[in-house]
Amino acid sequence: MPRVRRVRSEVFLTLALLNIFVLIAGFAALDVIEARPLPAVPHPVVNAEGAAAAEPAPSSPADPERIADVIDDPMAQSGLAEGLSAFVVDGATGQALYERSPDTPAVPASTTKIATAITVLDAVGPDHVLTTTAHFDPAQGMVVLRGAGDSTLTTTADSAAYPQVATLEELAERTAAALAEQGVDTVSVGYDDSLFTGPDTGPSWKPGYITEGSTASVHALMHDSGRVSPDTHSRVPDPPRATADAFVKQLKEAGLTVEGGEPSEVLAQGDPIASVDSAPMTALVEHMMLASDNNMAEALARIAALETGGEASFEGGAAATHRVMDSYGITGVDLADNSGLSPENRITPRALVEMLRVAADDPELNAAITGLPTSNSTGTLGNRYTEGTPVHDVAGLIRGKTGTLNDVSALAGTVHDQEGNMFLFAFVANSPGVQGYQLDPLAAALARCGCS
Incomplete structure (x- = not known):
């Protein structure tokens, strides 16, 4: 199906902070994959004490074996055993760098909102207002x-x-x-x-x-x-x-x-x-992503459904999302709602990463990237990677959408390593008693890595 294209207060304050980060850092979120400049960077230097700034361009591509070396230990130490799946790709080329059951459907919790963001931006465009x-x-x-x-x-x-x-x-x-x-x-x-x-x-x-x-x-x-x-x-x-x-x-x-x-x-x-x-829709999407606003997510899915001739319901919003995902060639997405509250949702780690890549490549979809929370700084990652935790050294360097339900935790987003390589990643754990902080060392390993 062809794509349809037309052209509160803490959470909103974080959007302003993201703009400030642009002035501080001076480069865009996904410039290494040749997307247009974005109004937010992947690793703002605020709160990044002790973390070395990544070089703006890698000297050589990341090595999958090196990625495995740095991720395998925190994987084993996570205590998540069989319930953990993962997918990491090179942001510049899309080359798969790390795979752990990447095509296994998993309950995604609020990482579902990445799909919702892309769907509504595709359907109504970034300038649409309600x-x-x-x-x-x-x-x-x-x-x-x-x-x-x-x-x-x-x-x-x-x-x-x-x-x-x-x-x-x-x-x-x-x-x-x-x-x-x-x-x-x-x-x-x-x-x-x-x-x-x-x-x-x-x-x-x-x-x-x-x-x-x-x-x-x-x-x-x-x-x-x-x-x-x-x-x-x-x-x-x-x-x-x-x-x-x-x-x-x-x-x-x-x-x-x-x-x-x-x-x-x-x-x-x-x-x-x-x-x-x-x-405008870009700000609504960024708000939804930063705050993980469930009501906004369900509303935006219905707006997309109406725009594409569907019904403004849970079923209609999910159907609209499936159509848009299909139009981008993204498989492995099966939704019952668009907020991620439903345990009936299933998304593969590969699909989450492919969504991020699509959003980074298309200027009209960029709000799905610029809305990603930042570790120890904004949104739902603001209280993670905090001082006193083993991962505080990469505070400010991880940007990702979180997902949390009972026995479900997920994190999908972007990170640079110490040599300037950009990675897109998804870590999803469907494990009894899992907590979000158990995934934090995985993204931290990528940020600390010299992975070439």
Whole structure:
């Protein structure tokens, strides 16, 4: 199938830090594989105490035997036995450098989001925005808030946030201004969450995912990814209703009188009278990757499904991802959801590495790379490779997407060795009791290596 191509606040702050790293380091994430310059580097020097900076270009290709020498010992010491699979390639040539059951399907956990990132960027393009709208029904005197899948929507603006996100405050102000032009100052409020279809929790999801705060139920209308407040993990039981309630408050602060009791769920009719746009898709993808935002992942998969003629559901998002993976010739991907919360997902280590390579090669897909967390610095790797651990010497040098479920840990990303070789890697462990830190020495071995 041909590819379709068109053209909060801690997590977002890390995106700004990545831009600062560019100024410090002065070279791009995957320049050695001739991708266009990226706004983030693979090994920012911040927090990389004791680590020698990699040379910008290798003197000779990496030696697979040398790679095996440096990885085999930490593999044996990991205690993961038969549940560990791995694949490492040369970033410049794609040559396989290390293989351990690379074609064995494994539960990938949140490394699934690499596939989701590529899928939505392929389907809608890097500049696409998600537009939350307000509609007015004169016959009922009702303003209807309609969701478009933007889980970064928030209540009021944070001037320090990067990038700036859409707010209910601005939407309410624009709505009040539009109604004032019509001489309307009193309304009732409804909300429309109809864009997404099907179940609002994924296949084999544990009920605890929501109560523990790993995710909210999936909806097209939500703010702060369904959190009770932006700075908590707790999730609201009904994200669309919570967002409608917050919108009512903002409408009142904008000067409107709101009557009619609680907001009601209705279908929006006619053209919007006001709207607010999300940040561009590149920023949404980077946010999803850095924060491992499960609600954003499921929303973006549905946006991709809609763009390609599919259904905005778990099944539709997975089908859209399979189609895009097929279009790039990537096999070994079998998904039930797009966040990685489902233990029914299967991805091979080889497929994870091939995804990284595809994203690095295509400028429109680069956000799947620039969004990778950095060890002891950003995102879900910010609390790994920390001071006092045996791998702190490579803090700041590893960039990778993490994945964690019960008995599942995964890490896939990019690293330079000490001679400037760029490696793309995937380590996946489906082992009882596995913890993420057990994979850290594997990537660290690559960063310490003089592998030519």
